[in-house]
Amino acid sequence: MLQHIDGLDVGRSGATLMPDNTFEVRCAFVGSLHGYAAELVTRQIAGLLKMPCLHERLDSGRVAERRYRLERAASGDFLRRMRYASTLTLPKLPSPRRLERVPLVALLSRALATFEADYDHVRSGDVSPSLPVWANCLVSLDPVSLDRSNAAGMDQADFGVASILSTRAERVVVRDLAAQGWLDVLPTRGRGKGRYLRLTAMGTAARGRGAALVRAALQRWRARFDAADVSRLERLLAQVVEGVAVQLPAHFTSYGPGDGSVTGGSFVPADPGPPPIPAHGAEWPVVLRAPENAAGLSVPSLLSQALTAFAIDYQAAGEKFEGLGDPTGVEQHGRPVTSSIDSWAPEIVSNPQTLELVLKLVDQLDAADLATLGYPREEILGKL
Template identity: 40%
Template structure:
């Protein structure tokens, strides 16, 4: 029975699920009449068994969209063979295949990797905030926050300036702007629409009403207000760089810039001038692995089909602002880390490493990521975490990592160091110089900054600003009045009010 073989294979590698070699003492599949199957699950006592039970409930609850697509799942109080049972699920072949898929998706096999160097428990000696991506993140977030101290009405946000206004520049088609910005089509279209509504951009159609080959692509240009905002952003970046030279010393900033330029010059592709997610609800940088990685040259990361691949002219050294250099380096490190297929660097850096095996209260978890506790938030839908049931307002409910998230968490510290060693081999002294420059600047004032920047809420906030809501929401976040703009979230702002 193929369903039995597949489920048994998943259960054997799933902590908390009891599987017996023979007989009916453990989890099993019983073939029933008229194409039905009975999945009988037996869970261990203890936390692993509780997590496995919570996940199983999530798989078959009405909150899971696959249940509605695949067909109904019926629960029985006892197993038909009279053996032990924690849960009995009866369904046709399609729902059972989805059950196989979900157990596989939540298990550590999702991120299985050959080589023990990136597996095992996190070494105690690793200072998480001293990893190279964390140091880069602190510098980028610090620069962004100081940039943002300017009056909001007179200066665009740094991501909007770097990713859109700068890229639109002299004007061009959407495809031309997308390749200048290195931003996905879906993300760019959202911000173009919002900036057009705000009066910063104008879209001109040279061939209105035409279709097919007779149609010429629409052109995007900055309006008078947009030109003023682009100039204000550019001048603000220059002023901030001068401020850093005064604070840290011109020699220290020059050393940082030189080290970052050395890393940038070694990149095969153009990268975004500010760290940006694939979409306003997708925090990944390149949108997954729909298109596989290519060794090149030029080296291309695994990516979604909308992520633009623009080879860099190796004969021209990149001319970049300081925040753009920081973003290039952090983007490049992230792509190299995630090429090992051991999960998201951002997710591991800002959430997983803080999450103990014994779980965390929902209220504390919400401060680190966008888990909501309703079964529908990103971390829950993607089976990264599971939350104990209860009232939506009950923030004392516990959040637990699934087996695949534990695997990603435990692999993270070793893999970060492995990628840094790879960089040392590729870029030589530039990596040591970069670390030394960042450590010299990573002052006490930067303590508490996130170990990885947000990549999506700049676009979500832009949408709210065009609706006249962003300033109020930002004020409430800063004063702690119950609105969580999800600094590390992959979704639009959510309320965490009881």
């Protein structure tokens, strides 16, 4: 095997089985660029397999020889990796599997995951923001994105509108960015009770690094895939996203902690429009999309918004929810009502055993606690 590694001195390289049932692998390198490359390759393989270096010999400042200890159990992995680095012909690899009849949502998900993986590859070892944090948070906090006359920051309410994050998600984001040192949370400027947000110098730098990483990841895409195909993908995705009536988060995200849905359910019923507004939770901001808004969006944002739009339509077309709560009233009303607030009492009274149990439980509860919760004991007993 070693004779097929370009840059190794075959006459002085080899392996010896030691008394402790391990191998001593000797790698001698020729004095050329090929030898330098072989030294780097073997060093990399030894590091991956955790092979300790037993001896290193230098010659005129270069590494002329290295000896490693190789566990017998890892010898097969070592030979496989060395074969890959050699001039030997590799075994025939299976032909790539063609993607046929893959659902659109799966293609969007895979494409987004691939871009995020490329972003993280370029970001490896860096303190730059993750792609979701950059896209949903730092870009939204760009002060010129909402008010070009304001170069100092924005109200927290404006941040929620810009990021299309629910109030609960927005609070978590603000807390975490402030803890990271990327965001200053200041008292209100006098408009309402909200707080005022401003990127710190570290936050501004992180936003810039994230933008550079997106450009670098896009360059990797254009190099890996056909550049014309990437441009065509951008145009097609922009057309799809342009057809969505409302703004969506720049990166696929859920409603917030405790709710994995996209828009937070159907507390506010869907409005067929025009423009059509999806059903959503009370905390999900509805912002109509401006004309030609999608033209300048980045590739990951286009992928995310197309995927989010698909997820919203998927949830809207799903089966009716049958869970906790009022299974009858949920079909009759689009939001909570008070007309059936006391309907529980007749059901309890109609069953003597249930009534007896409830009376015992109420008697065991502290009257002050019930009053604090807003259910005085007298009021409960008065309905039974």
